Amino acid sequence: MRVFVSNIPEEGIKLNTREPLLIEGVTLAGPVTVSLNVQKVGSRVIVSGGFSCSVEKLQCGYCLEFFTAAIESDFYVECQPVTAIDMEEGEHELCASDLDVAFYENDEIDLTELVREQVLLGIPMNPVCSRSCKGLCPVCGVNRNKQNCDCSTAAVDSRFKVLMKLKGEKNGEPNK
Ligand SMILES: [Zn+2]
Numbered sequence: 001m002r003v004f005v006s007n008i009p010e011e012g013i014k015l016n017t018r019e020p021l022l023i024e025g026v027t028l029a030g031p032v033t034v035s036l037n038v039q040k041v042g043s044r045v046i047v048s049g050g051f052s053c054s055v056e057k058l059q060c061g062y063c064l065e066f067f068t069a070a071i072e073s074d075f076y077v078e079c080q081p082v083t084a085i086d087m088e089e090g091e092h093e094l095c096a097s098d099l100d101v102a103f104y105e106n107d108e109i110d111l112t113e114l115v116r117e118q119v120l121l122g123i124p125m126n127p128v129c130s131r132s133c134k135g136l137c138p139v140c141g142v143n144r145n146k147q148n149c150d151c152s153t154a155a156v157d158s159r160f161k162v163l164m165k166l167k168g169e170k171n172g173e174p175n176k
């Protein structure tokens with residue numbers, strides 16, 4: 001999905017599509033449903049819309065089980081042309097905290113790449129399989145969503161809790 005900026009009509013472009021996206025480190029269950037609204041404002045292009053998709057093989061930070069999650073999000077991205085000045089001085093601009101600004105070159109915007117970035121942003125950094133996830137027993141380590149144990153969690157050594165937390169955080173990272 002590419003658009004040429006000079007071809008965007010005054011009334012803009014509306015797109016509803018299902019894109020089979022390939023994203024490194026992410027397992028998608030199927031194509032990503034995308035709705036896009038592309039508007040030209042001077043040399044800037046506003047791309048707004050939303051997407052929904054199903055992401056497989058996310059690992060829960062509490063119980064360490066893999067699960068599939070439906071992810072949807074709206075976005076609003078302002079695309080600005082890259083100029084020669086930007087190339088020289090704009091390095092700090094590119095990594096500015098404003099995530100809603102993107103850049104385009106040669107009159108062309110790659111909407112697929114834009115959606116890919118939005119999907120990546122939409123995937124939680126520390127996924128949790130369910131709001132009611134009971135996690136692992138800090139004493140015996142069983143998955144308390146699946147199994148009950150008789151451990152008394154009141155007696156847990158606090159240092160062990162810290163270890164469990166670290167382990168959870170490490171495993172919450174996206175899979176390579
Ligand atoms: Zn869980």
Ligand SMILES: [Zn+2]
Nearest residue numbers: 137140149151
């Ligand atoms: Zn236990």
